[in-house]
Amino acid sequence: MAVSQMKLVRTVGFLSKLNQFLATCCIDGFFEPDNAARHISPSLGFAPLTEDNPYSALIHKIDELAEISGITPERRRVRAGLVPDPQSEAWLLDMGERIASIHDERRDLAEQLSLCQNAMEQYNHFVGLDTPLESIFSCQYIKVRFGRLPKESASKLALYADNPYLLFIPCSESETDEYGAYFAPRHYADEADRIFASLFFERLWIPSAVGRPRDVLAHLDQNISILKEQISVLDKRSREIWNSETERLNAMYSQLCYLSELFELRRYAVVHGDSFFYTGWVPADRMRRFTRLIDGMDGVTFEAVDPDPDVEKDAPVRLKNIRLFRPFEYLVGMFGLPSSTDLDVTPFVAITYTLIFGMMFGDVGQGFVLLLAGLFAYFKMRSKMGAIIAYSGGAAMLGGLVYGSFFGYENKLDFIYHAIGLPEKPVHVMESINGLMLMGLAIGIVMVLCSMIINVITSFKNHRAGDALFGPNGFVGMVFYASAVVFAADFLGAPVPVSSSLYGTCALVSVILLFIHPILSKLIAKRKDWKPKNIGEFLMESFFEVFEYVLSYFSNTVSFLRVGAFVLVHGGMMLAVFAMAKDGNIVVIVLGNIFVIALETLFTSIQAMRLEFYEIFSRCYKGEGRAFAPVRLK
Amino acid sequence: MIKYAANALYAKCHALFGKHLTGTDYAQLLACKSVGDVAACLKGKTVYADSLANIHAQTVRRQQLELYLRSHLFYEFAALCRYEVSLGQGFYRYYVLRGEVDQLLTCLRLLNSEHQDDYLLIMPVYFQRYASLDLFKLAKATDAAEVLKATQGSEYYHILQPFLEKNPPLPDMGAIELELLSFLWKKARGMLGRASGKDTRSDGVRYLTVGADMKAIAIAYRMKCYLRSNANQIRAKANFGAGRLSSKQTEDLLDAPTADEFLRRLAATPYGKELAKQEFLYIEDSAARVAYAHALRTFRYSTNAGVTTLAYLDLAENELKNITHIIEGIRYSAPPDEIRKQLIGAA
Numbered sequence: 018m019a020v021s022q023m024k025l026v027r028t029v030g031f032l033s034k035l036n037q038f039l040a041t042c043c044i045d046g047f048f049e050p051d052n053a054a055r056h057i058s059p060s061l062g063f064a065p066l067t068e069d070n071p072y073s074a075l076i077h078k079i080d081e082l083a084e085i086s087g088i089t090p091e092r093r094r095v096r097a098g099l100v101p102d103p104q105s106e107a108w109l110l111d112m113g114e115r116i117a118s119i120h121d122e123r124r125d126l127a128e129q130l131s132l133c134q135n136a137m138e139q140y141n142h143f144v145g146l147d148t149p150l151e152s153i154f155s156c157q158y159i160k161v162r163f164g165r166l167p168k169e170s171a172s173k174l175a176l177y178a179d180n181p182y183l184l185f186i187p188c189s190e191s192e193t194d195e196y197g198a199y200f201a202p203r204h205y206a207d208e209a210d211r212i213f214a215s216l217f218f219e220r221l222w223i224p225s226a227v228g229r230p231r232d233v234l235a236h237l238d239q240n241i242s243i244l245k246e247q248i249s250v251l252d253k254r255s256r257e258i259w260n261s262e263t264e265r266l267n268a269m270y271s272q273l274c275y276l277s278e279l280f281e282l283r284r285y286a287v288v289h290g291d292s293f294f295y296t297g298w299v300p301a302d303r304m305r306r307f308t309r310l311i312d313g314m315d316g317v318t319f320e321a322v323d324p325d326p327d328v329e330k331d332a333p334v335r336l337k338n339i340r341l342f343r344p345f346e347y348l349v350g351m352f353g354l355p356s357s358t359d360l361d362v363t364p365f366v367a368i369t370y371t372l373i374f375g376m377m378f379g380d381v382g383q384g385f386v387l388l389l390a391g392l393f394a395y396f397k398m399r400s401k402m403g404a405i406i407a408y409s410g411g412a413a414m415l416g417g418l419v420y421g422s423f424f425g426y427e428n429k430l431d432f433i434y435h436a437i438g439l440p441e442k443p444v445h446v447m448e449s450i451n452g453l454m455l456m457g458l459a460i461g462i463v464m465v466l467c468s469m470i471i472n473v474i475t476s477f478k479n480h481r482a483g484d485a486l487f488g489p490n491g492f493v494g495m496v497f498y499a500s501a502v503v504f505a506a507d508f509l510g511a512p513v514p515v516s517s518s519l520y521g522t523c524a525l526v527s528v529i530l531l532f533i534h535p536i537l538s539k540l541i542a543k544r545k546d547w548k549p550k551n552i553g554e555f556l557m558e559s560f561f562e563v564f565e566y567v568l569s570y571f572s573n574t575v576s577f578l579r580v581g582a583f584v585l586v587h588g589g590m591m592l593a594v595f596a597m598a599k600d601g602n603i604v605v606i607v608l609g610n611i612f613v614i615a616l617e618t619l620f621t622s623i624q625a626m627r628l629e630f631y632e633i634f635s636r637c638y639k640g641e642g643r644a645f646a647p648v649r650l651k
Numbered sequence: 652m653i654k655y656a657a658n659a660l661y662a663k664c665h666a667l668f669g670k671h672l673t674g675t676d677y678a679q680l681l682a683c684k685s686v687g688d689v690a691a692c693l694k695g696k697t698v699y700a701d702s703l704a705n706i707h708a709q710t711v712r713r714q715q716l717e718l719y720l721r722s723h724l725f726y727e728f729a730a731l732c733r734y735e736v737s738l739g740q741g742f743y744r745y746y747v748l749r750g751e752v753d754q755l756l757t758c759l760r761l762l763n764s765e766h767q768d769d770y771l772l773i774m775p776v777y778f779q780r781y782a783s784l785d786l787f788k789l790a791k792a793t794d795a796a797e798v799l800k801a802t803q804g805s806e807y808y809h810i811l812q813p814f815l816e817k818n819p820p821l822p823d824m825g826a827i828e829l830e831l832l833s834f835l836w837k838k839a840r841g842m843l844g845r846a847s848g849k850d851t852r853s854d855g856v857r858y859l860t861v862g863a864d865m866k867a868i869a870i871a872y873r874m875k876c877y878l879r880s881n882a883n884q885i886r887a888k889a890n891f892g893a894g895r896l897s898s899k900q901t902e903d904l905l906d907a908p909t910a911d912e913f914l915r916r917l918a919a920t921p922y923g924k925e926l927a928k929q930e931f932l933y934i935e936d937s938a939a940r941v942a943y944a945h946a947l948r949t950f951r952y953s954t955n956a957g958v959t960t961l962a963y964l965d966l967a968e969n970e971l972k973n974i975t976h977i978i979e980g981i982r983y984s985a986p987p988d989e990i991r992k993q994l995i996g997a998a
Contacts (some may be wrong), residue, residue, distance in 0.1 A: 169718070169776040169777065173771055173776065173787075173790070175787070176771060176787060176791055191705075192705055193706070217711075217715045
């Protein structure tokens with residue numbers, strides 16, 4: 018139940034063996050390469066490897082061909098060690114040329130198709146013109162202009178009815194425009210153009226053609242059909258070529274992708290002459306296997322060391338928990354993984370999250386439904402949350418046993434209590450409001466103290482003794498917090514195990530220590546700058562900081578009241594369901610239960626997560642680690 | 652019922668105003684390089700998108716775009732008038748009258764400048780359906796007598812008859828404008844007089860007086876500045892009786908010996924405070940800004956639906972003018988900063 022220890026592997030070898038080394042150690046997925054330049058002194062003369070990937074052009078070529086043919090190349094498992102031979106490359110280029118020529122021909126046809134379609138769109142507007150176009154275009158003394166006129170302007174044409182030199186023939190209309198042509202004598206053309214321009218006439222250039230517009234349209238339609246047929250033939254040919262060589266192409270593609278990925282791993286290396294230096298991380302428990310793989314390799318030697326403290330904190334992290342707690346790594350990962358020097362809080366989260374959820378949800382029947390749902394999600398849908406839901410369901414069943422709740426029925430489990438000698442269920446939810454709130458508070462106090470303990474351990478692990486001892490989440494903070502809790506309990510009349518003078522003294526001393534903890538921490542770390550530069554500023558800052566600590570203790574503790582509150586919410590919701598069901602309408606009860614399960618699962622899990630991430634983690638956990646990301650070459 | 656309709660109108664006006672162009676929209680319009688870009692910008696994301704949906708942004712002409720925008724405003728207001736019960740049909744009629752007076756003045760101005768053919772190009776065909784004038788006849792008119800003949804049968808015939816029946820080559824635009832605006836003012840007062848609700852009547856009159864004053868002040872200043880006119884000459888052209896300046900204030904202004912003195916005395920009037928807030932470019936601009944500020948204030952704080960609607964109409968017209976300035980500025984390659992100076996309420 019910890020962060021898996023990582024070993025830094027430093028490898029030296031002949032450059033010619035680099036590919037073999039990488040192919041060997043990256044097969045099983047427990048090696049994460051790291052930038053070698055960070056782990057070697059620049060004075061030794063090693064420089065990063067800068068090479069162009071020779072495989073990417075070929076991969077790109079295959080992708081292009083696949084795109085042209087409308088096919089997706091497949092990646093399959095390859096045999097390590099193979100490299101593409103010149104014959105395969107030549108074959109690929111030849112195939113590329115064949116497909117490319119089909120593609121070029123297709124492109125030309127597509128262009129022609131587009132032209133025909135545009136022309137068709139243009140001529141459609143003038144289909145009302147029942148005159149051969151060649152006779153219009155060949156007029157010597159009349160100018161013609163095809164185009165469209167806004168309908169508003171078209172109505173103004175009536176004012177030019179007296180003008181003998183203007184003639185507008187409307188051919189068709191759309192919602193806003195009238196399409197047509199205007200004719201004017203050659204000597205009046207400029208004036209006509211001016212008049213129509215001022216009426217917002219937009220000229221359209223139609224391609225020249227022979228025949229009436231509707232004949233032209235028929236001809237274009239025919240052309241379009243022929244072109245479409247030709248394009249479809251070419252598409253079929255291109256697919257046939259691809260299909261006939263699929264196996265070979267896919268194999269080549271897979272091989273090239275593998276080699277390209279292997280090549281990309283080389284950039285982590287540094288080289289000097291014909292030697293390389295390579296570094297990476299391997300989990301300590303996998304070192305034996307790693308050693309077995311690399312030991313037999315000629316021209317390559319390595320050593321596995323524990324990283325230096327300044328490198329260690331950047332080491333990748335792999336959590337190692339027992340199977341019971343492993344599902345909660347997903348929750349912890351949501352916040353952030355611990356760094357390699359931090360404690361893994363997964364077991365703590367597993368226990369506390371489940372406990373809190375179980376308390377807030379508390380119903381045997383509904384918990385059972387959640388359990389089943391979680392198991393289904395985990396085993397059938399392979400969902401990581403499934404296991405967490407299942408645990409939560411189980412905890413909810415236990416909570417339900419305490420509250421005596423079974424699908425909202427409060428008395429159905431009485432036989433169990435009688436069987437174990439109890440007169441009735443231990444907790445009546447709606448009659449124990451104060452008790453539930455106090456329970457929530459008690460949980461909060463325990464959680465806050467636990468988080469402080471975790472912080473102390475982590476601080477010591479990270480050689481921050483000052484924080485561990487005198488910090489607000491350290492030992493002194495714990496003493497102050499405990500004193501404050503005892504004081505509050507005493508104030509409310511609860512029996513306390515210590516005298517008021519004792520807890521009073523502890524509180525006072527701890528506040529003073531908190532106040533000066535920056536100085537004390539620096540003294541412990543043997544720093545020479547422990548004295549504050551400005552006493553007044555220090556006092557002011559410390560005062561507000563202590564005030565903030567006290568406030569945060571209070572707010573974090575009180576936040577756990579929601580545990581009790583949600584117990585009541587759950588109980589209240591089921592009361593409402595039964596109130597609506599009146600005489601025990603089973604449909605309403607079932608639907609109500611479904612609704613409450615869905616809603617309460619959502620709310621309760623969010624609240625439990627909030628308590629974990631905010632109230633607990635803010636005291637003891639940063640989550641600044643980075644996940645171990647080993648390379649696995651297919 | 653009446654109350655609900657008024658509330659609906661009030662809410663509708665405010666909802667429409669909320670969709671007006673913002674400072675960001677104006678900045679985007681000013682960054683456009685061509686009329687097509689402006690059309691595309693307006694078509695894309697503004698309240699004019701529906702009206703401009705069918706235009707071809709890259710080929711649309713400046714005047715065509717302006718016509719489309721005008722028609723948008725007209726139809727929007729016609730739709731609003733359906734809700735307006737407190738002012739009755741008179742409110743709708745007043746809006747149409749404003750449009751008709753505007754068309755008559757435009758036609759006469761173009762006739763005066765010997766560009767009568769241009770009227771056909773800018774004539775709003777959509778308005779013909781609602782107007783009592785035959786706009787096509789106006790467009791065909793080539794002289795003053797034909798313009799007068801085009802107004803036969805309408806209320807404008809008797810107003811224009813003294814000025815146009817002798818077919819003068821250059822009709823007296825100042826006097827004609829004064830008569831037509833006085834006619835409009837009387838109609839407005841009549842409409843407000845028939846309105847149900849004392850508040851509507853008094854608030855409406857109070858609202859309209861500012862607009863009337865601004866027009867009169869602009870005319871008076873121009874006459875002082877360029878024609879060195881005396882008080883009587885100015886009174887013949889500018890209608891000061893409709894406004895809220897007292898007779899003493901009016902006399903004071905009209906007796907100013909120079910244009911600068913006129914402005915100094917204007918600063919002492921109720922409009923002085925508003926005028927002091929702005930940089931003086933030219934009198935029409937200042938007058939328009941004062942009118943805009945008054946419209947905006949009325950729109951924001953009035954609880955009377957009819958008056959709010961009147962104010963909204965002026966604000967919408969102002970926005971249209973702003974867009975027109977932008978279109979024309981871009982069309983004639985004016986720098987954006989220069990165009991921005993012309994805009995009112997575009998911050």
